[in-house]
Amino acid sequence: MKVQQVNRFERNDKLSFGYRREVILINTMLQTITINLWDDLALNEGQLLKENCIKNSIVSFYNLKMSTYHRFPQLQSTFTTGMLQNPKCNETERINLWLEHIVGKRSLNRLWVAKSIKECEEIKLEQLMDKKITLKNDMHYWFKATICEIENKSKPWYEACASCLKEIIKTTKGISCSNCTKQHVQIIQRYRLRMTVRDNDTSARLTLFEDVASDLLVAQ
Structure with a gap:
């Protein structure tokens, strides 16, 4: 997981400022998922993720939307988006087992890089x-x-x-x-x-x- 610094920007009305933070997650298929968090989620939940990004935290988001940002399709937070960290459910237990047996002491990012290179054409x-x-x-x-x-x-x-x-x-x-x-x-x-x-x-x-x-x- 990689969490970028929060960016402050001036809104179109030029009367207020908004906030955006990009979060890159890795799933159990070693695929990256990019989520743009906006405003309070960028400041609060985004900062919580940044403080814990060195750990193999399990994160669940709900009520995201798909849209285009800078001409690329990405997941975006909405006014109703929420986040759960290490939620208590069967899926969390399954991912924890995967982290223990597949990842172990290795870096999750290094595994992702190795997989990505194998899928690229030299x-x-x-x-x-x-x-x-x-x-x-x-x-x-x-x-x-x-x-x-x-x-x-x-x-x-x-x-x-x-x-x-x-x-x-x-x-x-x-x-x-x-x-x-x-x-x-x-x-x-x-x-x-x-x-x-x-x-x-x-x-x-x-x-x-x-x-x-x-x-x-x-x-x-």
């Missing part, structure tokens, strides 16, 4: 850079490469708009977001790593964001 960096392969929208790919250089290791973050997560613009008139076209936006810091990688004779520049970037920094 390609060469040369194929990607020279456009020798047609990438499908509904497929995931992976390639093996060596990190040659991390260009911004001393400052692996950028200042972003809390509403749309795009990089903000600082001028003599203040701070604005070119994407939201808003003035005096709230600023948050987000991880961003720029690097050069090499696969045999082919090199490429990659940009990694947020969890992927922070995980790599910890590994370094």
